[in-house]
Amino acid sequence: MSAEFETDLKDLGGKLSQVEAVMDLEALRNEVGALEEQAADPHLWDDPGEAQKITSRLSHKQAQLRRVTELRQRLDDLAVLHELAVAEGDAASRDEAEKELKDLAKEIDALEVRTLLSGEYDERNAVVTIRAEAGGVDAADWAEMLLRMYLRWAERHGYPTEVYDISYAEEAGIKSATFKVSAPYVYGTLSVEQGTHRLVRISPFDNQSRRQTSFAHVEVLPEVEEVDHVDVPEKDIRIDVYRSSGPGGQSVNTTDSAVRITHLPTGIVVSCQNEKSQLQNRAAAMKVLQAKLLQRKKEEERAEMEALRDGGSSWGNQMRSYVLHPYQMVKDIRTEHEVGNPTAVLDGDIDGFLEAGIRWRKQTANV
Template sequence: MRAETQAVVDEIRQSLTLLRRHLDWDNALKRLEELNALAEDPQIWDDPHEAQKLMRERSNLEDKIERVRGLEQRIDDALTLYELGATEEDEDSIKEAHEQLVQIKAETDKQETESLLSGEADANDCYLEVNAGAGGTEAQDWAQMLVRMYTRWAEAKGYKIEWVEESEGEEAGLKSATMVIRGPNAFGWLKTEAGVHRLVRISPFDSQARRHTSFASVWVYPVIDDTIEIEILDKDLRVDTYRASGAGGQHVNKTDSAVRMTHLPTGIVVQCQNDRSQHKNRATAMSMLRARLYEHELRKREEAAEAEAATKTDIGWGHQIRSYVLQPYQMIKDLRTGVEKGNAQGVLDGDLDDFLEASLAYHLDRGSQRSEQETA
C-alpha cells in the first residue's frame, strides 16, 4: 500500500479506537441490550416521563454504536477496493479508494470530536456570563471583547443568542453581561471556558501607550428544564431590585424592573434586566439560579475540591485558564492544554474550536484518570 494511503488508514484506525474507548464499547453494547429489553416491556409506559427518558437514551446510544460500525464497514469496503485495484493495477480504482478513505477520515475526525460531548448536560443550551475584573475601563473593555468573541463563535455555529443582562462600563466596555446561547451541545462546547481570561496589550486608553494586563472572568452553566428538581428555600434567597441600565432601551430605566438574586449558602448571584416587567425578570433570574445550582452540583460530583475553590477565587493572577498576548508579540495560549495560536485576531473573531476541542479532551482524560484511581 502506498505510504500516503497507509497513513490515512492508520489515522482512521486510531480514531476508531478512540471512539470505542470514549463510548466504553463493551459496556455500551451491554447497556443497549438492557434498554432494548426494557423497551419491549409494556409496563414501562406506566411512567411516561421515565419511558421517554429511556427511549432517548436508547436512541442516542444506538445511533453512536451504529455510526462506529458504519465507519468500520466503510473502511473495510474501501480497503477491498484498493486491494482489488492494486492487484489489477487499476489506477482509477486505487484513486477512488484513496478518496473514499480521505472522506472516511474526515468523518471519523468529526465523530471523535463529538464523542467528547458526553456529559450529563452537554446537549443543553447554556448561559454564558462575562464579568470584568479589577482595573476599571481596561478590564471592562476586555470584557466586551470577550463577549464579542463568544458572540462571533456562536453565530458561526448557527446558534441563537438571547441577551439576559448587560451592564455598561462608565467610560467604555462592559462591567458584566449574560447571554443565553441556544443550539445543539452549546453547554458541552463551552463548559470548559469557565475561568479567568488574561489580556496583555498596549492600552488604547493610556496616553503614554503603556502595556497593560487586564482580567475578566467567564462562567458557563446549562439551561435546565422543569423536570430537573432543584430545591431553593426562601430563607436561602435574597432578592434585590434595581433600575436597569445598558442596551435594554430607555423604557427599562424608568422603574426598578431589574432583579438580582443571591443564593446565600453558595454565594451564587444572578441578575436579569432584559424585560421591562419585574415579574418576568424575576422568573428568568430564578431559572438562571436553578441552572447555576445544577451546574454547581455537576462540578461537585466531578471535582469537589476544585469546584469549591473555583467559586471563591479572585479575578486576577494565578487563576487564569487562557492568556491573550497582543503586545509585544501576538500569541494566545491555553494554560491547561498548552495549545497556542499566533493569529490573535482570528481567535478574538471567534476562532475557538482548537481551544475547545483540546480542553474537552483534557478534561475527559482527567476524568478517566480519576476513575482509574478510584478503581485502584
C-alpha cells in the same frame, strides 16, 4: 503511497472501533428504540414538559447514532474508493480519497473527544458568566470581546444562545454578562473554559499607547433541570425590579421589567433584563440562581465537583493568555495548546482549545 494510505486507514478504523465501544452502540440503539416508543404514545403531549424532554432526548440520541454509523459507512466506502483508484491509476480519485481521509480523521477525532464527556452534567446546556476583573476600562472591553468570542463560537456551530443579562461599564465594554448556550454536551464542552483569561495589548484607551494587561473571569455552569430539586424558599430571596438599561445608561424600555434576585443566605445576586416582561425576567433569573445554588450544593457534597468552582484571583487562576503585542499568540497555560492567530480565536475559532482542554482534563483525572 498506497501502503501508507492503507496504514492510516487501518489506524483510523481502529480509533473509530474504540469510539464505538465506548459509546456502546447496542445500548444506544436500544435507548433510541425505547424513546421512539415513548414518542409514539398518543398521550405523550398530555404532559408538554415531559414530552419535550423525551422528543429532545430522542433527537439527540438519534443524531449520535447517525453520526457514528455514517462515519463507519464513509470509512468502508473510502477503502473501496482508494482500491479502485489505485487499480485504475485514477489520480483524481486518489486525490479525492486523500482528502476524504483527512476529513474523516478530523471528524473521528472530534467524536473521540465527545466520548470523553462523561461527567454528571456534561450533556446539559451551559450557563456562562463573564466578569471584568483587573485592568479598568481595558478589562471591561476585554470582557465584551470574550462575550463576542463565545457567541460567535456558538453561531459557527448553529447553537442557540440566550443573553440573560449584560451590565455595561461606564466608558466602554461590560462589567459582566450572563448567557445560555443550548446544545447536547455543550456544558461539558465549555466547562474547560472556566478560569481567568488574560489579554496583553496596546491599550486603545491609553493616549500614550502603552501596553496593558487586563483580566476577565469566565464561569461555566450546567443549566438546572427539575430533577435537581434546588429549593429556593421565598423567604430566602429578595426581588428588586428596575428599568432595563443599555450602553451609556440609556433606558431601553419604559417599564420596570428588569429583575434582580438576591439569595439572602448566600449573598448570591443574579439579574435578567433581556426579556420583555417582568415575569419572564424573573423566571430566567431564577434559573441562573438555581444553577449557582446547584454548583454550591455539589461542591459541598462531592469533592469531584471541584471543577465547577468559581475560582481565585486574576493572577491565581489564569488558564489562557491572549497576546496581541509585541507578538501575536494565544496559549492555554494548562494544555500548552497555542495558535498564532488571535483574530481567528477572538472570532470564535476556539475548537482546538476546547478539545485540548477536554483531553487534558481527562488525563489529569486519571493520574
